[in-house]
Amino acid sequence: SKAPVRVAVTGAAGQIGYSLLFRIASGEMLGKDQPVILQLLDLPQAQKAVKGVMMELEDCAFPLLAGMVATDDPNVAFKDAQIALLVGARPRGPGMERKDLLTENAKIFTVQGAAIGQYADPNIKVLVVGNPCNTNAYIAMKTAEKFGRVNTKNFTGMLRLDHNRALSQLASKTGRSVSSLTKLVVWGNHSPTMYADYRFCLSNGDNVKALVNDDVWNSDVFLPTVGKRGAAIIEARGLSSAASAANAAIDHIRDWVLGSNGEWVTMGVPSDGSYGIPEGIIYGVPCITENGEYKVVKDLEIDAFSRERMTVTLNELLEEREGVKDLL
Numbered sequence: 001s002k003a004p005v006r007v008a009v010t011g012a013a014g015q016i017g018y019s020l021l022f023r024i025a026s027g028e029m030l031g032k033d034q035p036v037i038l039q040l041l042d043l044p045q046a047q048k049a050v051k052g053v054m055m056e057l058e059d060c061a062f063p064l065l066a067g068m069v070a071t072d073d074p075n076v077a078f079k080d081a082q083i084a085l086l087v088g089a090r091p092r093g094p095g096m097e098r099k100d101l102l103t104e105n106a107k108i109f110t111v112q113g114a115a116i117g118q119y120a121d122p123n124i125k126v127l128v129v130g131n132p133c134n135t136n137a138y139i140a141m142k143t144a145e146k147f148g149r150v151n152t153k154n155f156t157g158m159l160r161l162d163h164n165r166a167l168s169q170l171a172s173k174t175g176r177s178v179s180s181l182t183k184l185v186v187w188g189n190h191s192p193t194m195y196a197d198y199r200f201c202l203s204n205g206d207n208v209k210a211l212v213n214d215d216v217w218n219s220d221v222f223l224p225t226v227g228k229r230g231a232a233i234i235e236a237r238g239l240s241s242a243a244s245a246a247n248a249a250i251d252h253i254r255d256w257v258l259g260s261n262g263e264w265v266t267m268g269v270p271s272d273g274s275y276g277i278p279e280g281i282i283y284g285v286p287c288i289t290e291n292g293e294y295k296v297v298k299d300l301e302i303d304a305f306s307r308e309r310m311t312v313t314l315n316e317l318l319e320e321r322e323g324v325k326d327l328l
């Protein structure tokens, strides 16, 4: 049988954690033959709640759950970790400016980036879910880089929820099944500025843009619906999306580790300079994953409408980078 994989999860006592951990332990993320050890990080005041979640994990008697630790020390949580899901973050409080949110989170992600850089497995795969997730991933990557140990290409941000939201909207618009849809991309930042692009999208060989055949729907209904979906969930539920966020995190890591079988998946990855995105910026791009590695799909044609959208979301990321540069 396989050796267990060490999976670090931060914010383990939170909403997303409560959906995520059980699915990781059941084998939905790394495969039904892959044992896992969960290394759970949360704040000191949340340790009691983490213990409660661990009691429930025990009570599931998952055959693949080979061990668990709970800690408030990032150096312990990331020790030898091969996968890290950075979910815990400082939420935006009343009266808090965007800038304050950025700097408060920057403090968290410099500490965690340093712990990963020093103690994690050198090939650790990192997915940042906690918002602002692209910039938090950038901060963790830049900090980890200083230690020269870990592969910093493997710091990613989560655009998969936007990707899945867009798939679902397109399926209902076209009357096609979600599973028939391929080659969707969500460019840029995980924020309302993201650009969900179905120009290349196919459904059983049919071009989805031609099936939709409605540019006004694209700009006035589809893009705002996908971009503001998080706010719509908060409005309806009184809480932010959690199960769907956990599901997207599972999809992101599963496809990265087990492969996307030639299909495109959207990942926020450090730019290699393609599509005019400055190197290192964590930007949503189409990827094909194979043998535990992602490859960015290159040389797609970018029309004027798309370029404009891609620039808006890039500019937001450049502003965020500017806002945290003194902390790096």
Ligand code: NAI
Pocket: 010, 011, 012, 013, 014, 015, 016, 017, 041, 042, 043, 046, 087, 088, 089, 090, 091, 108, 128, 129, 130, 131, 132, 133, 158, 159, 161, 162, 190, 240, 241, 242, 245
């Ligand atoms: P939550 O507030 O229910 O849980 C967050 C947990 O993180 C809490 O247990 C808290 O104690 C912990 N935490 C805070 N600071 C920490 C630190 N420095 N180290 C370790 N743990 C820490 O929040 P929820 O609903 O689970 O969401 C978590 C994050 O995910 C938020 O930032 C949210 O905005 C983000 N999110 C991202 C999505 C995406 O698509 N990228 C989608 C949905 C949510």
